[in-house]
Amino acid sequence: MTLVSLAARALSSLAVVGASLWLVPALWFRLPGPEGLRTTVAALAAVLGLVCVIVLWWPQASAIRWRLMGSYLMLLVASLAWWASITPRADRDWAPEVAHLVEGQVVTPARDEASPASARTEAATQGEVLHLEQVRNFVWHSAEDYTPRWESRDYPLEELTSVDLLTSHWMGPQIAHTLVSFGFADGRYLAFSVEIRKERTEQFSTLGGMFKQYELAVIAADERDIIRVRSNVRGEQVHLYRVQMPREMIRELLLAYVDEAETLRTQPRFYNTATSNCTTLVYAMMTRLTDGLPLDYRLLLSGYLPEYVADQDALSDAAPFAELKASSLINPAAIAADEHPDGDFSRLIRAGIPGADRPSY
Structure with missing residues (x-):
């Protein structure tokens, strides 16, 4: 593994971990639906992020590495678009x-x-x-x-x-x-x-x-x-x-x-x-x-x-x-x-x- 490849994998791993630290609680706190659904979706996002980090460092996973990374990127982009659509309101049933x-x-x-x-x-x-x-x-x-x-x-x-x-x-x-x-x-x-x-x-x-x-x-x-x-x-x-x-x-x-x-x-x-x-x-x-x-x-x-x-x-x-x-x-x-x-x-x-x-x- 070259120095450039090592640095690329390290940066990619940090990016996935950082994104997951935002994505998982964002899905759990703000995804519409019952708690069971929110927990399941947030857990799946966490598992996908963890698998992406693992395959980045697993030599035998080269065949699926970038497909998994692409899937995670699509999930992240979709989540960012959803997040931007959540706007504050003044007409809720307030305490x-x-x-x-x-x-x-x-x-x-x-x-x-x-x-x-x-x-x-x-x-x-x-x-x-x-x-x-x-x-x-x-x-x-x-x-x-x-x-x-x-x-x-x-x-x-x-x-x-x-x-x-x-x-x-x-x-x-x-x-x-x-x-x-x-x-x-x-x-x-x-x-x-x-x-x-x-x-x-x-x-x-x-x-x-x-x-x-x-x-x-x-x-x-x-x-x-x-x-x-x-x-x-x-x-x-x-x-x-x-x-x-x-x-x-x-x-x-x-x-x-x-x-x-x-x-x-x-x-x-x-x-x-x-x-x-x-x-x-x-x-x-x-x-x-x-x-x-x-x-x-x-x-x-x-x-x-x-x-x-x-x-x-x-x-x-x-x-x-x-x-x-x-x-x-x-x-x-x-x-x-x-x-x-x-x-x-x-x-x-x-x-x-x-x-x-x-x-x-």
């Missing part, structure tokens, strides 16, 4: 907790046309109100038992005072769900979460999330819903950090969430566990608002995201990061505040969080 995406618009007050233009502009800016529809405020009795509530709310943008980063650890210290919560002068908080938009009968799969299993959803919710369900109901470890950010940037980030939800309503996209998730989408929004945010492994290992934010000098300067981290766990306070109404719940979970008693700007 109740992601049945609606938040809808919002900025409403400006009526202007006195007799006043100077500069005065009218200042008054409009100061009086802007963010009107939201489909704000989630579920009452969770257990992980499967809840009272659904979708509400309309108004938030004066001039009363924005803070932004907080929350990480909810559901798979050890490395992996966490990311939430961002905006605080207002009247003590209300509005939390945003980028989530999988699963169908009514679906369950989350980390691997399935890499194979067009779910669409994306942007949910706006009351903290007593979206934080309490994680800390008190599911038992996830939830950490809260006060973020430092210019007031105008807080406003732009809030509106970016609303704009993202509006876009997803008309142009649905697939969730991807690695590239389009609760953390990377926030990173993408922030890069549109500010320059110089570096790519970092902690954007994938989202449990370490607060350390990344601290490295950008964007966490509260009330204490060093080690102290911020040590004080960030809110589960004991959330459990103690379990029966308290919405505003009290948000206030009580921030007790003892460094910097949470003052604005972000």
Whole structure:
């Protein structure tokens, strides 16, 4: 066997293995039909790929080597065409907790046309109100038992005072769900979460999330819903950090969430566990608002995201990061505040969080 032939077989083997690592789970997760059919087709594709690799190195198989490789190539081309035909949708039978995406618009007050233009502009800016529809405020009795509530709310943008980063650890210290919560002068908080938009009968799969299993959803919710369900109901470890950010940037980030939800309503996209998730989408929004945010492994290992934010000098300067981290766990306070109404719940979970008693700007 010549060096050229050896290299060709090695590259062909790597190509088949790489293609199979995508093809087999893609067929299993997304091929229409019952689980038995999907399992059978995925297994046959895996066997064909394995046989192709074997015959590449088996001298006595030269007669069938290229016919098998040709068959595998045709299967791969057909699968790629099928894969391209799978497009995201906005009209599925969604699970109740992601049945609606938040809808919002900025409403400006009526202007006195007799006043100077500069005065009218200042008054409009100061009086802007963010009107939201489909704000989630579920009452969770257990992980499967809840009272659904979708509400309309108004938030004066001039009363924005803070932004907080929350990480909810559901798979050890490395992996966490990311939430961002905006605080207002009247003590209300509005939390945003980028989530999988699963169908009514679906369950989350980390691997399935890499194979067009779910669409994306942007949910706006009351903290007593979206934080309490994680800390008190599911038992996830939830950490809260006060973020430092210019007031105008807080406003732009809030509106970016609303704009993202509006876009997803008309142009649905697939969730991807690695590239389009609760953390990377926030990173993408922030890069549109500010320059110089570096790519970092902690954007994938989202449990370490607060350390990344601290490295950008964007966490509260009330204490060093080690102290911020040590004080960030809110589960004991959330459990103690379990029966308290919405505003009290948000206030009580921030007790003892460094910097949470003052604005972000």
